[in-house]
Each structure stands twice: as C-alpha cells, then as structure tokens.
Amino acid sequence: MFGGTMHTGPCLCHFAGTAPACSPADQSGGGPSPASGGPVDRAVLEDLAAASRILAAQGVVDAFGHVSMRHPDAPDRFLMSRGLAPALVTADDIQEFDLNCATCGGDQRPSFLERFIHGEIYRARADIHSVVHSHSPSVIPFGLVETPMRAMFHNAAFLATGVPVFDIAEKFGATDMLVGNSEKGVALVKALADKPVVLMRAHGSVASGPDLPSAVFRAVYTEVNARIQHQASAYGGPIAALSPEEGVLADAVNMKAGQRAWDLWRRTVQL
Ligand code: MN
Numbered sequence: 214m215f216g217g218t219m220h221t222g223p224c225l226c227h228f229a230g231t232a233p234a235c236s237p238a239d240q241s242g243g244g245p246s247p248a249s250g251g252p253v254d255r256a257v258l259e260d261l262a263a264a265s266r267i268l269a270a271q272g273v274v275d276a277f278g279h280v281s282m283r284h285p286d287a288p289d290r291f292l293m294s295r296g297l298a299p300a301l302v303t304a305d306d307i308q309e310f311d312l313n314c315a316t317c318g319g320d321q322r323p324s325f326l327e328r329f330i331h332g333e334i335y336r337a338r339a340d341i342h343s344v345v346h347s348h349s350p351s352v353i354p355f356g357l358v359e360t361p362m363r364a365m366f367h368n369a370a371f372l373a374t375g376v377p378v379f380d381i382a383e384k385f386g387a388t389d390m391l392v393g394n395s396e397k398g399v400a401l402v403k404a405l406a407d408k409p410v411v412l413m414r415a416h417g418s419v420a421s422g423p424d425l426p427s428a429v430f431r432a433v434y435t436e437v438n439a440r441i442q443h444q445a446s447a448y449g450g451p452i453a454a455l456s457p458e459e460g461v462l463a464d465a466v467n468m469k470a471g472q473r474a475w476d477l478w479r480r481t482v483q484l
Contacts (some may be wrong), residue, residue, distance in 0.1 A: 247311040249318045250287025257285060258304035261292055264429050266482035268345060269300035271433045278347040278417075280432075281331040282425045284309065291335050295322040303484065312336045313395065326393050330419055333398030334405065341421045343428035348417035351439035356412040362438065363454035365445060369438035370467055371409045371431050373460020379404035380414040390416045410435055426475035427468060 261282055268274045276298045284290035289312050294302040308324060309317040314332040316324060331344045355362040356378050364373035379401050381388055392398050392413075405411040405419065409431055412418045420435050422428035445452050455463065 244315075246319045247313075247315055247317050249309055250284040250290035253285060253292065253309075255304060257282075258292070258307045260425060260479070261307055262294065262302045262304045263479055263482050264343075264345075264425055265294055265299040265302035267429055267478040268347065268432060269298075270482055271436075271478065273345070273347045273349045273432050273436050274299040275348070278345070278349075279325050279327070279331075280345045280425075280429065281328075281343065282428075283335055283342040288335075288339070290317065291331055293325065293328060293331060295320075296325050327391055329395050329398035330392045330401060333395060333402045334419070334421060337399075337402045338405075338421070340423060343422050343425040345420045345428050345432035346417065347420075347432060347436075349432070349436040349439075351436055351443065352412060352418045353415075354443070355439060356414045356416065356418070360446070362412065362435075362442060363452065364460055365438050365441040365452070365454055367455070367459075367463040368434045368467060369441075370455055370460040370463030372435065372438060373455040373457050373464075375408060375457075376410055376412060377404050377406060377408055378412045378414055381416070382414070423468075427471055429478070430467065430471040430474055433474075 261280070264280045265274070268278065268280060278299055279293055280299070281291050281293035284292060291310050291312075292307050293310065294306045295308050297306055308320050308322065310324070310328060310332060311317060312332045312335055314324075314328045316322075327346060330346050334341055334344050352362070355376070362372060362376040364370055381390060381392070381397065381400070384400050385397065392401055401411065401413070401419070409422060410418060410420045418435060420428055420432040422431055442452070
C-alpha cells in the first residue's frame with residue numbers, strides 16, 4: 214500500500230528554513246526535529262481536517278479528542294491537528310509526526326498531549342491507517358463496569374469480536390489518566406491487541422480503521438452502539454447481540470457501504 218520511500222521534501226506546515234528543534238511539547242528525548250515523509254495533497258489534509266469537524270458534529274468529540282491518519286507515502290509518519298478543539302480544525306492546522314510523536318520539519322506549534330495513542334498504534338499495527346480518540350459519553354460506562362460492550366446492530370459489527378478495556382492504573386498506578394508518553398501508549402496498544410476499538414477506564418475510547426472514513430465511521434457507531442446497549446439493558450433480559458461470525462459478515466459490507474456515511478458527513482462540514 215505504501216511505497217516505503219522516504220522523501221525529503223518540505224514539511225506540511227508552512228514554516229520555512231531548516232528544522233531547528235523539536236516541538237516544545239515533545240517528550241521523545243529531544244534532538245533535531247525529524248524530516249518530513251514528503252508533501253501531502255491538500256485534498257488529503259482537507260479530508261483529515263473535515264474528519265475532526267465531522268466527529269464534533271456527530272457528538273463524538275467536544276472540546277477534546279482527536280483524529281489522525283498515517284502519512285500516505287511514509288508509513289512511519291502520521292498526520293494530526295495541532296492542539297485545537299476539533300470543530301475548529303482546518304487543513305492549515307495539520308501537523309506531521311514521526312512514530313515517537315515528535316513533530317516533523319521544525320513545526321513548533323503545540324501538539325495534543327495524547328498523541329502517543331496514535332504513534333504507538335501506527336508503530337504496532339500495520340493494518341491501521343487512521344485513529345480516533347474521544348471521550349464520547351455513552352461509551353464511558355462500559356469502561357467502568359464489568360458488563361462488556363457488544364455489537365447491538367449491523368453498523369457496529371466491528372465490535373462483535375470483542376471490546377477490550379485498558380486500565381491505565383494496572384501498570385502505572387494513580388495517574389492523570391492521560392496517555393501522555395510512549396510507555397503508556399505501548400500499554401494501551403497491548404490492550405487493543407488485534408481489535409479495532411479499545412475502551413479506556415474512566416477516560417474514553419479509541420477507534421481505528423484501515424482508512425480515514427472507516428475510523429470515523431467506527432468512532433461514530435461505537436458511540437451510537439453504546440446508547441443502544443444502555444437502552445436494551447433497561448429491559449433486564451438477555452441481549453441477542455451480533456455473534457462474532459455475524460460481525461465479520463456485516464463488517465465486510467460496512468467497509469464499502471460506509472462510504473455513503475462519509476460522503477454525507479463530509480458535505481455537512483464543508484467550509
Ligand atoms: Mn483523552
């Protein structure tokens with residue numbers, strides 16, 4: 214899918230000159246800012262920025278949360294907004310990172326503290342090309358209780374193989390709950406394992422996919438699925454959720470039909 218060739222073109226951002234230093238927020242140990250993986254089409258940056266606004270419009274993110282995508286030409290680079298409320302993101306806000314989550318090309322604008330969620334997932338999972346982190350409210354209870362989240366309907370088929378919960382306290386004790394360094398990102402990825410979604414105890418969740426539209430689709434329907442499971446649980450009886458086999462079959466359809474949702478949502482956030 215990727216050529217694997219590392220380009221040495223200019224950074225995505227419009228800062229001229231040679232890279233002086235890492236972003237002030239960089240926690241990867243200092244040193245020179247890594248080189249860019251190469252220029253990215255403006256349309257790609259606009260789609261990524263639109264994904265932020267879509268997730269805000271759909272109630273998945275509010276003032277917090279972020280979406281990223283792997284660099285189209287450099288698998289060891291990824292793209293994500295600078296630290297900014299998702300509804301405000303435009304293409305000019307996109308930064309490029311290496312997998313240690315240092316900004317490329319000398320971009321010194323402040324970045325999201327939890328960018329390590331994204332960097333460590335891209336490092337560990339070659340099949341994942343887009344990641345959404347949110348605190349979408351209906352999902353939070355399933356990170357607190359023993360009842361697992363299950364796939365309530367076909368749009369949420371990607372949940373049918375199981376939804377793990379990452380408890381940051383298991384390895385790190387009492388923390389600020391944030392995945393603010395690589396070590397915590399690695400622990401999160403261990404909990405994610407081979408699944409598309411992981412819940413984060415008393416914090417939020419992460420949804421991922423093989424491309425940007427599918428990650429957005431999964432983030433939206435993880436939140437919708439949580440609402441439906443709360444409603445179904447109110448009746449008190451057993452819940453006839455999708456089986457893992459049904460999940461595989463339905464997800465294959467969603468990966469194509471989901472484009473319709475992207476086309477709709479993309480238009481609603483047109484600038
Ligand atoms: Mn968070």
